[in-house]
Amino acid sequence: MAAMTARPDIDPALVRAAQRGDAMAMGALMDVLVPYVGRLCGPIALQDGPDAAQEALIAIFRALGRLREPAAIHGWARAIAVREAVRVAARAGRAVPAELSDLPAPGDPQLAADIRDVLQRLSPQHRAVLVLRDVEGLDEQAAAAVLDVPLGTMRSRLSRARRTFRKAWEQ
16 A cells, blocks of 8 residues: 555646636546546545546536646545545445454455455545555645644544554454
């Protein structure tokens, strides 16, 4: 999970053209944002990742005209994607973490290969903070801003998420 999610290289002129309703620009922007949003939503919403990505993309393109600074599209799209992924995961009933005792036994070959299984034991909010800090590489303040929570809340969620992940991984 330590690898950073590749940011798509998006020309602000492309964003401005899409904001004006240029269909070709919208298509090009969609081609760049779809995989990026999918990589963000997947680890947070798990099996509902594709639904979360679709919801996020709909929200992004509906609100694109309100984006004031086209160069800020990465952070803006990331915030929408994370918010939608948490919402979809919570709506799907995965807001309550699974029991840690349900993890495969230590030494099980699947344990090392299936980080997703460990992530599933975390709440959507904890998965979101892990993705933002450990995958996206955001600092604590930026992650708190994306999640729209106070810095202290983000720090406590990160601490709990890492502790729970570590405990589950080491079992």
